[in-house]
Amino acid sequence: MPSRARADDLIAEYVASSVAAAAIPIPIVDLVAVTAVQLSLLRKLGRLYGARVGIGAQGALAVGLLGAALPRAAASALKLLPGIGWVGGTVAQAALSGAATWALANALLERLETPELDAGTADGADLARTLARAERLRRRGLLDDDEYVRLRADLLDAI
8 A cells, every 4th residue: 555545544543543532531641642642643653654753843743732722621621510511522522633634644744755855965975865755756646757756866866
């Protein structure tokens, strides 16, 4: 199965898991569970694409996590209200968590599927890693032959 199809399957699986985690009736515990599901998904996507989700990527992803945290925290707090507050909070938390999980995963995929090329500032080791990564993407069908040939030519010209 090509990486993109497997990635889409993982995303669908983890979106459902984050929605289920959001339904935990205990405020704050639901937020922790959803965040754990999201971080697990991001690590698995990185492994699928043969990339290490490093500190730089984690910092960027943390911004995304924090951006969704305020509405999710408000929805979680609604669960403190008996009856309709719990139902409304659960529905809102589930919807926001599913959407945030999907958005985070697709933002990471966009990054993983686009080989970095900054030939003007990269050294030989960076260029070799980029070339190897482009080759892996080509083998997995995520980079067509023409894109690979252009990228390879640009990398070799930069050396």
